[in-house]
Structures are given as structure tokens and as C-alpha cells.
Amino acid sequence: MRKFAKTHEWYDDLGGGKVRIGISKHAAHELSDVVFIELPDVGKKLAEKQSLCVLESVKAVADAYSPAGTVVEVNTALKDKAGLVNEDPEGKGWIAVVQLDNPNALSEYLSEEDYLKTIVAH
Amino acid sequence: MQNTFCLAWDQAHGAKLVDFHGWNMPVSYAKGILFEHEATRTSAGLFNISHMGRVRISGPQAYKLSQYAFTNDLSKVSIGNALYGFLLNKTGGIIDDVIIYKEANDKFLWIINAGGRETDVEHLKFLASGKDLTIDVLSDKTALLALQGPKADAVLKRLVTDVDLDKIPYFGFGRGLIQGKSVFIMATGYTGEDGYEVMVNVEDAPLIWDLLATQPEVTACGLGARDSLRLEAGLPLHGNDIDDKTQPYEAGLGWAVKMDKEGGFFGKEALNTQPARKLIGITLEGQNIPRSHYKVTSDGQEVGEVTSGVFSPTLKLGIALAYVKTEYKDKPLAVDIRGKAVPAKVGKLPWVRHVTKTKAK
Numbered sequence: 001m002r003k004f005a006k007t008h009e010w011y012d013d014l015g016g017g018k019v020r021i022g023i024s025k026h027a028a029h030e031l032s033d034v035v036f037i038e039l040p041d042v043g044k045k046l047a048e049k050q051s052l053c054v055l056e057s058v059k060a061v062a063d064a065y066s067p068a069g070t071v072v073e074v075n076t077a078l079k080d081k082a083g084l085v086n087e088d089p090e091g092k093g094w095i096a097v098v099q100l101d102n103p104n105a106l107s108e109y110l111s112e113e114d115y116l117k118t119i120v121a122h
Numbered sequence: 123m124q125n126t127f128c129l130a131w132d133q134a135h136g137a138k139l140v141d142f143h144g145w146n147m148p149v150s151y152a153k154g155i156l157f158e159h160e161a162t163r164t165s166a167g168l169f170n171i172s173h174m175g176r177v178r179i180s181g182p183q184a185y186k187l188s189q190y191a192f193t194n195d196l197s198k199v200s201i202g203n204a205l206y207g208f209l210l211n212k213t214g215g216i217i218d219d220v221i222i223y224k225e226a227n228d229k230f231l232w233i234i235n236a237g238g239r240e241t242d243v244e245h246l247k248f249l250a251s252g253k254d255l256t257i258d259v260l261s262d263k264t265a266l267l268a269l270q271g272p273k274a275d276a277v278l279k280r281l282v283t284d285v286d287l288d289k290i291p292y293f294g295f296g297r298g299l300i301q302g303k304s305v306f307i308m309a310t311g312y313t314g315e316d317g318y319e320v321m322v323n324v325e326d327a328p329l330i331w332d333l334l335a336t337q338p339e340v341t342a343c344g345l346g347a348r349d350s351l352r353l354e355a356g357l358p359l360h361g362n363d364i365d366d367k368t369q370p371y372e373a374g375l376g377w378a379v380k381m382d383k384e385g386g387f388f389g390k391e392a393l394n395t396q397p398a399r400k401l402i403g404i405t406l407e408g409q410n411i412p413r414s415h416y417k418v419t420s421d422g423q424e425v426g427e428v429t430s431g432v433f434s435p436t437l438k439l440g441i442a443l444a445y446v447k448t449e450y451k452d453k454p455l456a457v458d459i460r461g462k463a464v465p466a467k468v469g470k471l472p473w474v475r476h477v478t479k480t481k482a483k
Contacts, residue, residue: 032138032346033155035433036409054460056411058155058433059346086154 004115017103028089067105073097126172127327143236145173148344161341166271173236181255195380210389215366265327270317273339292479314355356471372397404466411440
């Protein structure tokens with residue numbers, strides 16, 4: 001089941017402790033016009049609360065976070081087309097797959113419904 | 123927060139609204155900043171800039187006040203033309219950067235920034251004390267629209283009557299009609315493109331906005347595209363690149379200051395023409411975008427700060443305006459991005475400027 005972080009990432013449980021990570025539609029809309037993404041290298045080890053990658057939009061910059069783990073795959077399509085994150089943030093605009101250090105880490109994150117409640121309507 | 127006439131239209135067109143100097147303004151509409159930026163560079167962009175202020179000074183001593191409050195020289199301007207310059211405080215700091223349009227020998231329209239609506243008028247009233255003139259604040263009675271880009275002229279020509287746009291030079295202005303409504307048309311802008319700024323009565327604004335926005339060449343744009351366009355054109359933003367603690371010469375804007383003009387101007391004595399820091403334009407290679415407040419370094423030493431930075435949609439790289447200590451402006455520079463010193467190239471401003479209309483005298 002898809003989980004969300006308060007920091008606006010989504011995590012899809014792929015089984016075996018692997019998660020696919022992207023940013024939420026809300027985050028993509030807020031950031032708008034993403035032009036560069038500093039993708040992590042495959043094999044990079046991420047500590048808890050360490051930035052997975054930096055997303056640069058025309059006007060702003062933001063980090064995306066992952067639970068602690070190791071990057072096993074990145075979405076190379078983003079290298080030439082960072083705008084995929086805006087076009088399809090919760091699909092083709094995924095960022096990376098991470099092998100979690102703690103396979104149960106996702107249990108601490110929010111359901112989509114609870115995540116959407118954290119977004120202040122405006 | 124205050125709203126302009128355009129709020130309902132903005133909300134109906136996917137605007138992302140933000141607080142800009144107390145105004146509820148769109149950053150962009152549904153298609154985003156890049157689309158709007160590109161549309162302005164290649165066709166025509168329409169901007170609601172009604173948050174900016176408009177003040178008319180008229181009367182026997184209107185010239186005297188305008189000339190004394192302003193750093194550029196109005197004695198060189200003929201009726202129907204405009205000049206860019208500054209309103210300074212007594213320490214030479216820039217209260218605002220403004221354009222003055224000379225309507226008659228005793229009548230001057232000042233277009234000021236949103237953030238200057240109160241401070242500028244207060245300052246002008248202070249300087250006007252005892253003078254025979256009238257300060258008429260038009261900001262809430264009028265709306266201000268900008269139509270900018272290579273096709274702006276053709277679009278406006280199709281819609282406007284009772285004025286010959288070909289007779290309005292760059293930095294000139296005239297009056298005409300759009301669907302019978304009186305419009306004040308200025309060949310000025312903030313994008314580096316040919317185009318116009320159009321002042322209309324506020325009650326006519328929704329009609330004229332709708333008419334302009336539905337022209338096939340026209341894309342409505344928000345403040346995000348306005349910012350990336352002006353930065354590519356090397357134009358400073360008051361509140362970012364210049365402010366009441368910044369002087370014109372350090373911002374590289376000494377060309378709009380006439381130190382030797384007759385009668386001088388308020389703030390002149392405090393001006394430093396050999397400033398200790400300079401505003402420069404820089405570009406970064408690769409996927410690095412400088413942002414406001416990022417530090418500028420030289421050999422690991424901090425020598426300045428970015429005041430405006432953006433991804434340039436035209437150049438496809440990060441560009442910025444930054445202040446650096448004058449003695450470092452020709453040295454190798456870098457921008458500190460999250461702890462990494464990214465080499466910066468000092469560029470000649472502007473990066474992008476397509477203005478082809480003849481220059482006003």
C-alpha cells in the first residue's frame with residue numbers, strides 16, 4: 001500500500017524491503033516547473049533524514065527524503081526530463097527505489113487519507 | 123491581503139496565489155512558469171500588475187517636485203516620454219525605483235512599486251510641503267496591465283483605436299481607446315521584450331483583461347514568469363536587488379542618476395560613486411541554480427551574496443544578480459550551494475533583451 005511522509009514523499013512497498021519513492025502531487029504542484037534533479041548514485045547509503053535528492057524548480061529548491069537504506073535504482077528518465085515530476089508525480093515521475101535498512105519502516109508513515117489531511121487547504 | 127480586479131479570473135484559471143507585498147497575486151496559472159515565460163519570449167504575455175502604484179503629480183510646482191525627488195533628469199524629457207530613476211532617502215538609499223511619464227509641463231505620472239504605495243507617497247508629500255501642486259493617488263482608481271513580447275504590438279494594434287502605436291517610441295506613451303474605453307498606453311515593460319503597459323480605469327479592467335487574454339497570441343502570466351523574464355533582462359527588483367539601504371552606483375544603476383543636474387536631487391550628497399560592493403550578473407554551469415541569499419565566495423572566502431537567482435528558461439542554466447566586494451568582481455568567483463563551491467561566470471547584463479522599438483530621447 002502507498003504511504004506518504006509529512007515531508008511530501010510517497011513510498012510504494014515493492015516487497016522484500018524495497019520501496020519506490022516519489023514526491024506527492026501536492027508537492028509537485030507547490031514546487032512547479034522542476035528543471036533539474038540531482039539524482040543519487042545507485043549504491044548510495046542513506047541515513048535517517050538524509051536527503052535522497054535535491055529538486056530544483058524555476059523558483060525554488062526542495063529536498064526529497066527516504067527512510068534509511070540503500071539506493072538500488074534511480075529513474076534515469078528524469079535526467080533529461082525533470083518535468084516528469086510535474087507531469088506525473090505519483091507515476092512516471094518516480095525518483096528512486098531504496099532497499100530499506102528496516103523493512104518495517106513504512107509502518108510509521110501516513111496513509112494517503114491521513115497525508116491529505118496534513119495539507120492545509122488554500 | 124488586498125485583491126486586484128483579477129482575482130475571480132485568476133481563481134478560474136488555475137492560479138497559484140501568493141502574498142506579494144500584501145497583494146494576493148498569481149505566481150503562475152495552470153500551465154506553469156516555463157510555459158508562460160516561453161510564451162512571452164516567442165509571442166505575447168499578459169500580466170496584471172495592478173499591485174503596482176500610480177501617482178499623478180500636477181500643478182505649477184509639479185515639475186519642481188518631480189525633478190527634485192528623482193535622480194534622473196526630467197529637463198531632458200519631452201511631453202509623451204518617460205524616464206527611469208530613483209526616489210532616494212537622505213542616506214542615498216533607494217526608497218523605490220520608478221518611471222515618470224511626462225504628460226504635460228505641469229503633469230507627471232509616476233509608476234511605483236507595490237511596496238512603495240505608502241512609503242513613496244509619504245516621502246513625496248514630505249518633499250512637497252509648501253509647494254503649489256496636487257498629488258493624486260490613482261492606484262485604486264485604475265488597473266495596470268502589461269502586454270509584452272514580439273506579438274504584443276500586433277495584438278494591441280488590432281484592439282486599440284484613436285492612437286497610432288507606431289508613433290509611440292520605446293519609453294514613450296499615448297492615449298487611445300479599447301472598445302470605447304479610455305486607455306493610457308506606455309511602451310515600457312519589465313521583460314526585455316517589446317510591448318506595452320496599459321493603465322485603465324479599474325471598472326473597465328475586467329473587460330479589457332478578458333479581451334486581451336482571449337487573443338490567440340496571448341498567454342496570461344503570473345509573477346513567476348515576470349521574475350524570470352526581468353532577471354534574464356538584467357533588471358533589478360526592488361526589495362531583492364535594491365532597497366532603502368542600497369545606493370544606485372553599487373547596483374550598477376548610476377546611468378539613471380544625474381549628479382550634475384540643475385538643482386540637484388534629494389539624497390545626492392550621500393551618494394557614493396565609488397562603492398565598496400557591486401551588483402554583478404553571474405551564471406553557473408551545469409545543473410546548479412543560484413538562489414537569493416546564497417553566499418558568493420572567492421578562494422573559499424565569502425565576498426558577497428546572491429540577491430536574485432533563477433533558472434533561466436532561455437539560457438537553460440542558473441543565472442543571478444549578486445553583490446560582491448568591488449575588488450573581487452574580476453576575480454574567480456563561486457557560489458556556495460549546499461556546501462559546494464560552484465564556479466560562477468561573471469556575465470554581461472542583460473542576458474536576454476529583444477527590444478527593437480526606437481529608443482526615446
